[in-house]
Amino acid sequence: xxxxxxxxxIIEISHSNLELSSRITSILNIISxxxxxxxxxxYTFDKDRRLTxxxxxxxxxxxxxxxxxxxxxGEGIVGSVAQRRSPLFYTMRDIPPRFGCLFYPELDxxxxxxxxxxxxxxxxxxxxxxxxxxxxxxxxxxHDADKIFLSILSxxxxxxxxxxxxILSSKKRISELATLTELGKVLTxxxxxxxxxxxxxxxxxxSLNATFVTIMLGYSFLKRDAQRFTYGIIEPSVQDHVEELxxxxxxxxxxxxxKDCAPxxxxxxxxxxxxxxxxxxxxxxxxxxxxxxxxxxQNYALGEDGQYLISTIANYISSGLENTLLxxxxxxxxxxxxxxxxxxxxxxxxxxxxxxxxxxxxxIKNPLVIIGGFTKxxxxxxxxxxxxxxxxxxILNEVTRLESILNEVLNYVKETPLVAETCNINxxxxxxxxLLTSDASWEEIEVAKAYxxxxxxxxxxxxxxxxxxxxxxxxxxxxxxxxxTITIQTRQSAxxxxxxxxxxxxxxxxxxDPAIIDNVFNPFFTTKERGTGLGLAISxxxxxNHKGHIDVENVAGKGVTFIIYLPAKNHTTKEELL
Amino acid sequence: xxxxxxxxxxxxxxxxxxxxxELEEEGFEIDLASNGIEALDKLRGGHFDLVVLDIKxxxxxxxxxxxEIKNANKNQPVILCxxxxxxxxxxxxxxxxxxxxxxxxxRELKQTIKNILGI
Numbered sequence: 001x002x003x004x005x006x007x008x009x010i011i012e013i014s015h016s017n018l019e020l021s022s023r024i025t026s027i028l029n030i031i032s033x034x035x036x037x038x039x040x041x042x043y044t045f046d047k048d049r050r051l052t053x054x055x056x057x058x059x060x061x062x063x064x065x066x067x068x069x070x071x072x073x074g075e076g077i078v079g080s081v082a083q084r085r086s087p088l089f090y091t092m093r094d095i096p097p098r099f100g101c102l103f104y105p106e107l108d109x110x111x112x113x114x115x116x117x118x119x120x121x122x123x124x125x126x127x128x129x130x131x132x133x134x135x136x137x138x139x140x141x142x143h144d145a146d147k148i149f150l151s152i153l154s155x156x157x158x159x160x161x162x163x164x165x166x167i168l169s170s171k172k173r174i175s176e177l178a179t180l181t182e183l184g185k186v187l188t189x190x191x192x193x194x195x196x197x198x199x200x201x202x203x204x205x206x207s208l209n210a211t212f213v214t215i216m217l218g219y220s221f222l223k224r225d226a227q228r229f230t231y232g233i234i235e236p237s238v239q240d241h242v243e244e245l246x247x248x249x250x251x252x253x254x255x256x257x258x259k260d261c262a263p264x265x266x267x268x269x270x271x272x273x274x275x276x277x278x279x280x281x282x283x284x285x286x287x288x289x290x291x292x293x294x295x296x297x298q299n300y301a302l303g304e305d306g307q308y309l310i311s312t313i314a315n316y317i318s319s320g321l322e323n324t325l326l327x328x329x330x331x332x333x334x335x336x337x338x339x340x341x342x343x344x345x346x347x348x349x350x351x352x353x354x355x356x357x358x359x360x361x362x363x364i365k366n367p368l369v370i371i372g373g374f375t376k377x378x379x380x381x382x383x384x385x386x387x388x389x390x391x392x393x394x395i396l397n398e399v400t401r402l403e404s405i406l407n408e409v410l411n412y413v414k415e416t417p418l419v420a421e422t423c424n425i426n427x428x429x430x431x432x433x434x435l436l437t438s439d440a441s442w443e444e445i446e447v448a449k450a451y452x453x454x455x456x457x458x459x460x461x462x463x464x465x466x467x468x469x470x471x472x473x474x475x476x477x478x479x480x481x482x483x484x485t486i487t488i489q490t491r492q493s494a495x496x497x498x499x500x501x502x503x504x505x506x507x508x509x510x511x512x513d514p515a516i517i518d519n520v521f522n523p524f525f526t527t528k529e530r531g532t533g534l535g536l537a538i539s540x541x542x543x544x545n546h547k548g549h550i551d552v553e554n555v556a557g558k559g560v561t562f563i564i565y566l567p568a569k570n571h572t573t574k575e576e577l578l
Numbered sequence: 579x580x581x582x583x584x585x586x587x588x589x590x591x592x593x594x595x596x597x598x599x600e601l602e603e604e605g606f607e608i609d610l611a612s613n614g615i616e617a618l619d620k621l622r623g624g625h626f627d628l629v630v631l632d633i634k635x636x637x638x639x640x641x642x643x644x645x646e647i648k649n650a651n652k653n654q655p656v657i658l659c660x661x662x663x664x665x666x667x668x669x670x671x672x673x674x675x676x677x678x679x680x681x682x683x684x685r686e687l688k689q690t691i692k693n694i695l696g697i
Contacts (some may be wrong), residue, residue: 284685361661362634362661364678369590369593369661369680369681369682371681371682373596373600373684375597375682376683376684377599377600396682403681501675578689
C-alpha cells in the first residue's frame with residue numbers, strides 16, 4: 001500500500017466509532033502488515049506515570065511478556081524515548097547494553113529473532129501519551145521515508161490517545177457538574193435540614209458510585225436527634241477510619257484521605273478509598289463529609305484527585321447547608337415569637353376581661369345583698385306555712401346561688417399570691433382523696449393509684465394545688481355519674497429538657513367531645529347544667545402561676561386524662577416561683 | 579354592751595337600711611353615714627363603739643376613712659366591709675379590727691361585731 005493510502009486508511013480508522021482499543025489494535029495490525037514488522041506495541045502511562053505495555057498488533061507474541069512489566073520514564077529504552085521525546089532505531093547488534101532492561105528473562109531466545117527495533121514517542125508539541133515499539137524480523141533497515149512515515153503515524157496515534165483522554169476528562173467534568181447542579185437544586189429547595197442532608201448524601205453517593213457517603217454535623221450546630229446522615233452502610237472495617245478522618249479533616253480544615261492516616265502498605269492492601277472533607281463556612285466547621293468507594297469499582301472520579309473533588313463538593317454544600325440550618329432556626333424562632341405574641345395577646349385580653357368581670361361582679365353584688373337581705377327579713381315576717389313563704393325560699397335559694405357564682409368569678413379574676421412550700425404530691429393526693437371519697441356519692445368509684453414513691457418534692461402552694469386536684473377529681477366524678485374508675489398516677493417527667501413532676505388523673509367517663517376539647521380551660525365554658533365554667537380555668541391559672549401546665553388527653557367514648565406538670569424542686573426554687 | 583352605738587358607713591342607701599334594720603334587731607343603736615367625710619363628721623360629734631365601713635365609696639374610700647379615723651383615735655374599733663375579698667392596702671395604713679364580705683346573709687357581720695364588742 002502506498003503511504004498516502006495507508007495514512008488515509010489509518011485516519012479513517014482513528015475517526016471511526018469503534019472502541020479505543022479496537023481502533024488502536026486495527027491501526028497496529030495495519031502497521032505490522034505494511035511495515036513488515038512482526039511486533040507493533042504501544043506503551044501508555046498509568047495513573048502513577050509509569051509506562052505499561054497496553055496495546056499490540058493481533059499477532060504479537062511479545063505483548064504477553066512485556067505487559068507484565070512497568071517502567072519509569074527514563075528507565076530502559078522505552079523510558080528513555082519517553083524522556084527524550086525523540087525516536088530511537090536499533091538493529092539487534094547495536095542495542096546498547098545499558099538498555100538491558102529490555103531483556104527480561106522471558107524474552108531470552110526470542111529477541112534474537114528480530115533484526116530491527118524502532119522506538120517512537122507518541123507525542124504532540126506539548127503532551128506525551130506513550131511510546132510505540134516496532135520489532136521486525138525480516139528487515140534490518142528503515143529508510144528515511146519509513147522513519148518520517150512512522151513519526152507521522154505516531155503523532156496520529158498520540159492524537160487518538162489524546163482525544164480519548166479529553167473525552168474522559170470532559171465526561172468526568174460533566175458528571176461533576178451534574179452532581180453540583182443536582183446538589184444546588186436540593187440546597188436551594190426549602191427542605192428540612194434532616195431531609196436535605198439525607199438527600200445530599202444520596203446524590204453524592206449515586207454520582208460517585210460510592211459504597212457509602214456520610215455527613216456528620218457538629219453537635220453545637222444542630223440540636224437535633226441525628227447528627228450523622230449516611231447513605232449506604234458504613235463498612236465495619238472502615239468505621240474507625242471514618243471517625244479518624246473526620247477528626248483530621250475538621251482539625252486540619254482541609255480534605256484528607258486514608259493515606260494521611262495509615263501507612264502505605266496498609267493503604268495499598270485496603271479494599272476501599274476513603275476521603276473526608278470539612279464542611280466549613282467562614283472557617284467555622286459545620287461538620288464533615290466522608291466518601292468511601294471500592295478501589296476496584298468503576299469510579300474514575302474518586303481516583304488521584306478524589307481529595308480535590310470531595311473538597312469542591314464540601315465547599316459547595318457548606319454555604320447552602322448553613323443557610324438551611326439558619327433558616328430552620330429562624331423559622332423556629334419566628335414560630336416561637338408568634339406563639340409568645342399570641343399568648344401575650346390572650347393574656348392581655350384576659351386581663352381586661354378579668355377587670356371588667358370584677359367590676360361587673362362588684363356592681364351586681366350590692367343589689368344582690370339588698371335583695372337577699374330584705375327577702376330574708378320578709379321571710380321572717382310571713383308565716384312559714386303560707387305559699388308566699390315558698391316563693392320567698394325560691395328567691396333566697398337563687399340569691400345564694402348568684403352569690404356563690406359571683407364569689408367564684410371574683411376568686412378567679414383576682415390575683416392570688418402563691419404561698420409556696422415544699423410539697424410532697426403523693427401525700428397531697430392521698431389527703432384530697434380521703435376527703436372526697438369519704439362522701440357516699442363516691443362509693444361506686446374505684447380509685448387506682450400508681451404513685452412514684454421516688455417523686456421529688458415540688459415547690460408549690462399546697463392549698464391551691466389541693467384546689468386543682470379537687471376540681472379535676474370532682475369533674476371526673478361527675479363525668480362518670482358516680483360510677484367508674486379513676487386512675488391516678490404520679491411520675492417524673494421532662495419538658496424541654498427540664499425536670500417536672502407529672503400527676504395524671506384518668507377517668508372512664510366517656511371523654512369530651514373533640515369539637516369542644518380546646519375550650520375546656522376557657523373561663524365560663526361548661527358542659528354541666530349548673531356550673532360556672534370556672535373550675536378548670538382556675539385550675540389552669542393556678543398551675544400556670546406555678547410555672548407548670550396541664551395537658552388533656554381525650555379518648556372520645558372512653559375517658560379523659562388530665563396531666564398536671566409541676567416543675568421539680570431542683571429546677572424551680574421557691575424564690576424563682578415567688 | 580347590748581345597746582352599743584354603731585356607725586354604718588355605706589354609699590348605697592338600701593345597704594344602709596338593711597344593716598340598720600338587721601342590727602337594730604340585735605339591740606344596737608345605729609347611726610348612718612353615706613361616705614367617709616360624713617362618717618368623720620359624725621365621729622367628731624359623738625362617741626361610737628364601732629364603725630362598719632364599706633370600702634368602695636365615691637369621694638373618700640373606706641381605706642382612707644379607716645386611716646383618718648385611726649389617726650384621730652387609734653382605739654376606735656372599725657370593721658371593713660366589702661363586696662368581695664380583695665382590696666389593696668399599703669403597708670403604712672392602719673389595719674381594721676375586722677373584715678366581713680358583704681352578703682345577704684348577715685350572720686357573719688353580726689358575729690364579727692359581737693366578737694369585737696365582747697358580747
